[in-house]
Every structure is written in C-alpha cells, then in structure tokens.
Amino acid sequence: MSSKSDVKLIDSKGKRLDGRKPDELRKIKIEAGVLHRAEGSCYLEWGGNKVLAAVYGPREALPRHTQNPLRAIVNARYNMAAFSVEDRKRPGPDRRSVEISKVISEALEKVILTEKFPRASIDVSIEVLDAEAGTRCAGLTAAGVALADAGIPMKDIPVACAAGKIDGKVVLDLGKEEDNFGDADLPVAISPRTGEILLLQMDGHLTLEEFDEAFDLAIKGCHVVSDIQKKAIEDKYKSVLEVE
C-alpha cells in the first residue's frame, strides 16, 4: 500500500477508475472441469485476473514423513506464471507465493473432511496466468470449485473476496491502481454456509469503524462470488447430462 495522493481513485460522482460503484465487483467468469489430467479443475477470470486451479488426490502423501496418521494434508501451491505480470517474474516459488500457498492451504483444510483420508495428501495447484490485483482471492475461489469438481468431500465450498479503502472510502474488490495507490486491502475467505472466516489478511490503515464496514462488505462479496461458483459447478453437470 504505497499511498500517492495525486492519483484520484474516486471521481466526483463516486465512480471508481474502471467505472465501478464502491460496492461493485469486477466481472467474474468461472468454468469447472477444464483440464483432462487433473481430477478436478477450474478456470476463473476475475476482472483482469486469469487463474487456473487443479486438484490431485487424495493420494499417498510423499515424502512419507509429511503423512499424518489421522488425516489428509492439504497442499495448495500458488504459482505465478513468469508472463503474468508487467515485469517478467522469475519462475518458481518466492517468499510471497510460499506465504500465500500456506494461508490458502490452511483455509482449504478447514472445510475438507481430511479425517476421511489418513496419510493422504490433497494437492491443489493454483496457476496465475494473468495478474491484476486480488490473485489470492481469485486463486482460492478457483481452488474451491476445483475441489468440488474433483469430488473431494467438503463441508462447504470455500470462497474469497477482498474489500479495501481508497481515497478514504471503503470499497469492494480492489483493482490494480486501487491496490497500488489505495489505503488498505482486506482479503477474506469464508465458508459461506456457516459464515466461518477461513482466511483473513490486512495491510494498510483502517479505523475500527472502517474495518467493520470493509469486513461486512468483503463477506457480502464472498456470498455473491459463492453463487457464481455454484452455478459453474451446476453448469458442468448439466453439460454432462446433455451429452449422455
């Protein structure tokens, strides 16, 4: 969050740089079952973000010392393609992607019925092909659909959405400039059925009141995205029925 006061992020009519209202999401498109090899997969476009998620497992966790005799481990791997950002990123994991992988793994683990698969691993591969702010929310949301597509037993389909603060105002789902020049970013993932918070991060500066407002807004956003997730899964099975 580098604040730069000369960039106006909200105009006099209350519209944002890309014409959105404060509580408006970017356009989201989700498609389930897009890969052949993976057991479950999902392609997701969220504004200018393009993300693929694939699921393998449950399968024997390797190396063996990572196995848990009581339950499965969940390994999410968030990775950005070298060409997904303005200046080419060196391929392979960096500290940022390792951290994001960790918090996403933990969020997914909460909803997956891991106790059904002792000593197994459930591997979730998240590839960011095109990045425009909010890739971790996009990645986690895609992972939720891919897990459902893979038939992994879950209590719920996890979903994520961010809220933030720009030009002193709380808004939903920060875009690229808003992320770069805004005042705060608050990505949240929830289990939409129970409302449990699965992931929460914040950077920037929020008052208590602003936090409450942003938090509520992010959760509202999650529920909207959750409906798009469910529709994507429904659509896949509809198309399967039509073929047979």
Add this chain to the structure above:
Amino acid sequence: MPVVASLKRDYLSKLAEQGKRADGRKFDEYRKIEIETDVVSRAEGSAKVKIGNTQVIVGIKMDVGEPYLDSPNSGVLTTAAEFIPMASPDFESGPPQKDAIELARVVDRGIRESQIIDVEKLCIEPADKENKGKVWVIFIDIHILDYDGNLFDAASLAALAALFTAKVPAKRFELGEDHPLPLRDPPISCTSVKFNDVVVFDPSLDEEEIADARLTVATDKNGHIRAMQKGLNGSFTKEEIKKVIKASIDNGKELRKILHKSVGK
C-alpha cells in the same frame, strides 16, 4: 516396465498390428489442434495451444538488457519451460527437471537456429569499447497446463503463435511506438514415436509411455529440414528416419496452415 505400462503396450501393439490406434487415428494423423492467441493481457505475446487433451500456454515478455559479448549487435532470446504439478500427477514442483530443460532447448533451437527472429533488428544500441550496449531481451516461457502427450509440438506451436502476435513494448521503454517482432517464415516441428516397429505421429500420453524412441523434425515451407531431435533409449533404422522426415514435411504443411490462420497472417 510397470505392470500398467506393459498391459498398455500389449494392447496398443495389437491394435498397431491391425493398422489401428487407440483413438482411431491413422499412424500419421494428428489430433484436433486449436490455437488461441492473446490469452494473457500482461504478456507482450501469448498463445494457448490444444492438441487433443494436451494444453500448453506460452507467454512472451520483453525487456531491455545488455547483449552477449560475442554478439554485440544481437537481441537476446531465452526460453524456459515449467512442468507444473497442475499438468500431470507425475509432475513435481521444484527446479526444472531434465525433461523440461530438453523441451525448452528444443523449442529454443527451433526458433533460434532457424533465424525466424531477425535478432540484429532487436539491437537498440550496439556494444562497443565504452558502452555495454542495449538490446531487446525476449523471454519465452512455456507453461504446461494439461499433459496428454506430444509436448514438443504443442510447445513449439504455442511459442510460434505467441511470437507472431507479440508486440515489442517500445512505448513502455520510451523507444518509440510498439511494433511487431521482425519475423521470417517459421519451421514447423512434427514429433513421432516408435513402439514395436510402428511409427506414429502426434503421440498420445499412452503411446509416449510405451515408446522406444522419439523423433522431432522441424521443416520449413520449402520442405527443407531445419532442426531435429531424437529422444529415448530406443533406435530408428535409416529407412524409418527417411520415412518420418517425409511425413513430417507433409504434416508440417497442415500445421503451418493452422498456425497462419490462428495468427491472421
């Protein structure tokens, strides 16, 4: 050989004896090829190629850098491939494995040695005694998304389609207007594998798994050979190689048409 592979070998060999393949193709026939360009807006050029169920995405990034000492007037080309765990249950994360490096080098060679990129036109300021020089550096990054065989052809097609639609981001570096890359007509790679004395083109994953030998032949529009790579621990006879080259020229013509159509030139 693992049990499953040996069962597959029996099955596919029996089919081959009757002149058939598991998915009903002829020996020299390709699966359906789809090329989609400009799929990544952040990249200077990009393309997604599907050959059957195999999916590969290639993104091109460009930057301004220094030329190599031995070619002070030439742009720099770098090709890397990632076999990400998404694409196959057998791919692991970590530094590039031998297969990924071979793939990147074969694709790189097809582009570099065939001189489809006019690298001297990528020079901004030539290097001399006082000056290290300034040239365009082109990064070709190959991402395997779904692995069902024949990565060589999918990756080289995707790299070519991405190059043909790429824009040099001159404006971003205050070097004038964005412009397309200076390119010549490309050679097209065709890959075949041999098992039980049968040679099949565009191998599926099952066919690759039981293959004894693999051969990639890149040919240009004049029907001349521009690059080759033999892989795996089996062997070809001289006659087989000649037959494969001939079929590669024919298949190359078809693939070239698909490529030109997808990039609109």
